[in-house]
Amino acid sequence: MEGLLALTSGVLYAAGIYLMLRRRLAQLIIGLGLLSNGTNLLIFTAGGLTRARPPVLPDGAPALVEPYADPVPQALVLTAIVIGFGLTAFSLVLAHRVHATVGTDDVDDVGREG
Amino acid sequence: MRILVLPILVPLSTAAVLMLAPRRPAPQRWISLIGSVLLLASALLVFLRVDATGIQVLQISAWPAPFGITLVADLLAAALVVAVGVVGTATSGVAFSGVDPRREAFGYHPLLQILLMGVAGAFLTGDLFNLYVWFEVMLVASFVLMALNRTRAQMEAAFKYVTINLLASSIFLTALGLLYGATGTLNMADLARVWPTISTPGVDILLAVLFLIAFSIKAGLFPLFFWLPASYHTPPPAIGAAFAGLLTKVGVYALIRVFTLLFHSMSPALFGLLLAMSAATMVIGLVAALNERDFRRMLSFNLVGHIGYTTASLSLLTPGALAGAIFYVLHHIVVITNLYLVSGVLLRLRRTTEMTRLGGIYRDRPLFSALAMVPVFSLAGVPPLSGFLGKLAILEGTFDAGAYWVGGLVLVVGLLTLLAMGRTWADSFWRPAETPDFAPPGAPYLVAIASLSLLTVAMTIAAEPLFDLTTRSAQQLLHRDEYVSAVLGATP
Numbered sequence: 001m002e003g004l005l006a007l008t009s010g011v012l013y014a015a016g017i018y019l020m021l022r023r024r025l026a027q028l029i030i031g032l033g034l035l036s037n038g039t040n041l042l043i044f045t046a047g048g049l050t051r052a053r054p055p056v057l058p059d060g061a062p063a064l065v066e067p068y069a070d071p072v073p074q075a076l077v078l079t080a081i082v083i084g085f086g087l088t089a090f091s092l093v094l095a096h097r098v099h100a101t102v103g104t105d106d107v108d109d110v111g112r113e114g
Numbered sequence: 115m116r117i118l119v120l121p122i123l124v125p126l127s128t129a130a131v132l133m134l135a136p137r138r139p140a141p142q143r144w145i146s147l148i149g150s151v152l153l154l155a156s157a158l159l160v161f162l163r164v165d166a167t168g169i170q171v172l173q174i175s176a177w178p179a180p181f182g183i184t185l186v187a188d189l190l191a192a193a194l195v196v197a198v199g200v201v202g203t204a205t206s207g208v209a210f211s212g213v214d215p216r217r218e219a220f221g222y223h224p225l226l227q228i229l230l231m232g233v234a235g236a237f238l239t240g241d242l243f244n245l246y247v248w249f250e251v252m253l254v255a256s257f258v259l260m261a262l263n264r265t266r267a268q269m270e271a272a273f274k275y276v277t278i279n280l281l282a283s284s285i286f287l288t289a290l291g292l293l294y295g296a297t298g299t300l301n302m303a304d305l306a307r308v309w310p311t312i313s314t315p316g317v318d319i320l321l322a323v324l325f326l327i328a329f330s331i332k333a334g335l336f337p338l339f340f341w342l343p344a345s346y347h348t349p350p351p352a353i354g355a356a357f358a359g360l361l362t363k364v365g366v367y368a369l370i371r372v373f374t375l376l377f378h379s380m381s382p383a384l385f386g387l388l389l390a391m392s393a394a395t396m397v398i399g400l401v402a403a404l405n406e407r408d409f410r411r412m413l414s415f416n417l418v419g420h421i422g423y424t425t426a427s428l429s430l431l432t433p434g435a436l437a438g439a440i441f442y443v444l445h446h447i448v449v450i451t452n453l454y455l456v457s458g459v460l461l462r463l464r465r466t467t468e469m470t471r472l473g474g475i476y477r478d479r480p481l482f483s484a485l486a487m488v489p490v491f492s493l494a495g496v497p498p499l500s501g502f503l504g505k506l507a508i509l510e511g512t513f514d515a516g517a518y519w520v521g522g523l524v525l526v527v528g529l530l531t532l533l534a535m536g537r538t539w540a541d542s543f544w545r546p547a548e549t550p551d552f553a554p555p556g557a558p559y560l561v562a563i564a565s566l567s568l569l570t571v572a573m574t575i576a577a578e579p580l581f582d583l584t585t586r587s588a589q590q591l592l593h594r595d596e597y598v599s600a601v602l603g604a605t606p
Contacts, residue, residue, distance in 0.1 A: 020277070032280055039287045046295030073294060076243055080287055083250045087280060090254065094261055094276060098269045107273075 005045040012038030025095040025105040032091060036084035040077045047073025117163065118172040118185045118238060120156035121195050125149060125202070125231035129224040139218055143209050146223040150206040153230060154199030161192040165583075169590070169600040171240070179240070179601050180301030186240035186601055189587035190440060194237045194367060197447045200569065201359040202230045204451060204562045205352045208458065211556035214350065217262045226356065229255040233360045237367060240601055242293070243300045245368065246286055249332070252364065253279050256357060260349050271345035278341040282331035289324035296321065303601035306375045306594050322377050322384050329372070333365025335425060336394040339418045343402070346417070347410035347467075351458025354410065358417050359451035363443055366424050370439070373428055374591040388429040393523055395422030400530035409467035409542060410457045412534065416493065417450055419527065426520055427508050435511030436588035441581060442504035445492070445573060449501065452489040452566035459486075459555045459563070460542065469538065473547030482555050483543050488567035492574075494535035495528050500573040507581060 012034050019031030050069040057064060099105050128149025135141050164170050164187050172185040187195070205226060213222055232252025239245050257279075261272040294300055296317050297308045312318050327338070334342045342362070346354055369388075377384060399419025406412040420442070427439035459482060460467050463475065476483045492499035505528050512521035573580055590596060 020281070025273070028277065032277070032284075035281070035284045036287075039284050039291065042288060043291030043294065046291045048295065070298075073291075076290070076294070076300075079243070079247065083247070086254065087250070087283075090257060091276060091280070094257075094272060097261065097264065098273060101264045101269050102266055 001049055001051075002045055005041060005049070009038045009041040009045060012041065023107045025098060025107060028107065029088065029091045029095055033084070033088050036080070036088070040080050040084070043073050043077050043080065047076075116172065117156065117159055118170055118187055119174075121153060121160060121198070121234040121238065122185075122231055124153045124156050125227040125234065128152070129227040129231070132224040132227065133221070137219055139213070139215075142218065142223045143206070146206040146209060146227065147203070149227055150199065150202040150230070153234070154196070154203050157192070157195040157199040157234070160187055161196050164189055164192040169597060171600050179603075180299050180304035183244050184240035184301060184303070184601055185238045186303070186597070187238055188590050188597060189583065190367070190370065190591060191237045193440070193444060193583065193587065194363065194447075195234050197363075197444060198230055198234050198237070198360060200566075201356055201447060201451050202226070204455065204566055205356045207562045208352045208355075208455060208558050210558040211462075213352075214263070217350070220262055222259070222262065225255045225259050226353075229259065229356060229360075233364055236364045240302050241300055242302060242305070243290055246283070246290060249283060249286065249364070252361065253283065256361060259353050260345065260357075265348075268348045271348040274341050275345040278331060282328050285324055285331075286328035289321055289328060292317070292324070293321050301601070302371065302375055303598045306598050307602070309376045310379065318380065319384065322372075322380055323387075325372050325377075326369070326384070326388065329365050329368045330391060331365070332362065333369060333425065334362050334395075334418045334421050335391045336398055336418075336422070337391075339395065339399070339421075342418055343411055343414035346414045347408065351410075351454050351461060354457070355451045355454035358413070358454050359447045362417065362421055363447055366421060366428075366443060369425060370428055370436075370591065373431070374436075375594060375597070378431060378592075378594075385429045385431065389426055389517075389520065392422040392426035392429060393520070395419060396426065396523060396527040397422075397530075400527050400534060403534040404530060404537070407469050409460055409469055409472070409538065410454070412469075412538060413450065413453050413457060416531065416534065419531070420446055420450075420493075423505070423508055423524065423527075426524070427511055430512060430515040430517055430520070431592070432511060432515040433585065433588045433592055434514045435508065435517075436591060437581065437585040438504065438507035438509075438511040440584040440587050441507050444580070444584070445500040445504045445570070448566055448569050448573065449489045449492050452563055452570070453493065455559060455563050455566070456486045456489065459559050462553045462555060462559070463551045464549060465552050469541040471549065472542040473545035474549060476543040477546070478551065479555065482560060482563075485560065485563045485567050486543070487539075488570050489563075490535050490539050492570050494532045496532070498574055500570050500577070503574065503577050503581075507584075 016031045016035030019027045047070050050067050053068045055068045055071045132145050135145055170187045174183045232248050235248035236245055257276050296312050331338045396419050399415050403412050403415035424439040424442050427435040457467050492501040495501040495505050509521050509524055
């Protein structure tokens with residue numbers, strides 16, 4: 001399972017960086033989104049995967065018994081998802097404004113003196 | 115210590131009040147200024163407490179470290195938070211001389227306060243993931259401040275800025291994920307304890323390089339600085355001043371923190387890499403600054419070049435060099451903020467910062483020129499101003515560490531800075547020109563520039579206590595046990 005998730009995360013990174021190197025703003029934003037999701041998956045995987053053992057104390061038990069899933073990576077990923085969502089929304093608005101101002105979504109044309 | 119939360123809480127409350135207050139300029143400006151002054155006061159309170167009784171720690175919601183989020187203020191963090199208050203007060207103050215009405219209506223003042231909160235939070239946090247969150251708070255505020263306009267140049271700059279910073283954040287987050295996987299903690303003090311026990315070979319160097327890349331993008335180190343001169347000259351001067359004074363310093367602070375706390379025993383190659391990057395940053399930044407004909411773009415390259423000073427000293431990791439680096443950071447925050455404000459006055463006077471179209475200012479505006487002289491020549495490193503003292507401290511540090519070529523480079527780059535700033539002074543202020551002024555400098559700008567110039571002079575006169583402070587701060591950074599036991603308690 002770790003191998004599969006690591007591979008998926010790697011593919012997301014590669015696709016994200018490839019898209020960020022393209023000239024169109026829309027692709028750049030999709031690239032940023034893929035990159036942030038690849039990172040989330042990486043945090044989740046690197047934190048260690050434990051299946052079907054939630055870190056919940058059963059009734060009457062004094063303490064959790066190993067192995068149980070680590071809740072911290074999930075909290076980290078949740079935070080990162082929220083931040084990533086906000087930033088993607090902002091980038092979309094910015095791209096829209098760039099398009100409205102400059103009239104193109106080609107990164108090279110944005111920099112050209114109009 | 116509950117007061118530790120004040121430098122975060124005050125700007126947050128100010129931003130909330132600003133959003134509820136009437137959107138007219140007068141109340142917004144006054145609330146913003148009062149908020150910034152309160153921030154400065156609370157930062158001074160924290161600093162005095164840290165100075166008197168040592169490292170202060172606050173476990174948020176009483177969660178014991180390393181399980182909850184910890185706020186920590188050592189001397190370095192406390193001094194930098196004071197600098198945040200100073201820069202915040204200066205930038206809120208100059209808003210009285212007028213802000214673009216559209217920006218002001220769309221939340222210029224609350225965003226500035228959120229930016230200050232993000233920077234203060236980044237300096238005070240004792241948790242690496244929390245540092246990431248503060249980075250994002252600061253970035254989002256800076257994104258909106260930068261993009262709150264519709265000129266082509268600003269759109270271009272904003273997009274470059276946003277993209278590279280999001281990439282840096284992704285790299286930082288990647289490093290955090292892997293670090294948590296390797297150590298099971300993200301509390302900095304706990305990490306300092308656990309770090310040497312990472313057993314898998316190669317993981318530590320991978321993590322170190324990921325952190326180095328992420329923070330170097332933020333700090334603006336070669337070869338990752340090109341976004342900075344491409345964007346910092348486009349927002350209004352007051353915003354440029356806050357960005358230049360604070361944002362790159364957060365990157366430098368993060369580098370200082372991880373290098374002193376975690377990577378201190380790593381292979382010399384890592385420090386060599388940081389040193390090489392810093393050396394290239396210094397030389398390329400200042401050569402580019404010499405080549406620049408626009409006052410604000412010249413400042414951007416100067417900013418980048420001088421970041422190299424501090425990180426080069428950091429890479430030596432000796433108390434002397436580190437003390438010099440901290441001194442230089444504090445001096446540089448005040449001076450570069452002031453210079454961006456000077457560029458704001460130039461923009462008001464002539465509606466341009468192209469040096470070919472400036473000139474004659476020394477004759478027409480002697481008072482403003484006299485005030486502007488302090489930061490210009492302090493950055494240039496003319497004795498006895500604080501820039502000279504900072505460079506001297508770094509130079510002593512490098513020589514004591516036996517890194518003579520670094521010291522030599524510091525001298526050469528100092529000469530380049532002198533040339534760049536001297537030529538800037540001659541072209542913008544001294545050169546006779548018959549250009550009429552469009553608008554007067556405005557009293558708020560003059561007051562802000564005068565206050566920051568006075569602060570530079572004060573830092574020059576009080577150089578000995580200040581240097582004593584940075585020396586103690588460097589020792590605190592290098593004696594990690596004090597930090598670790600302050601956060602984790604006596605029985606870690």
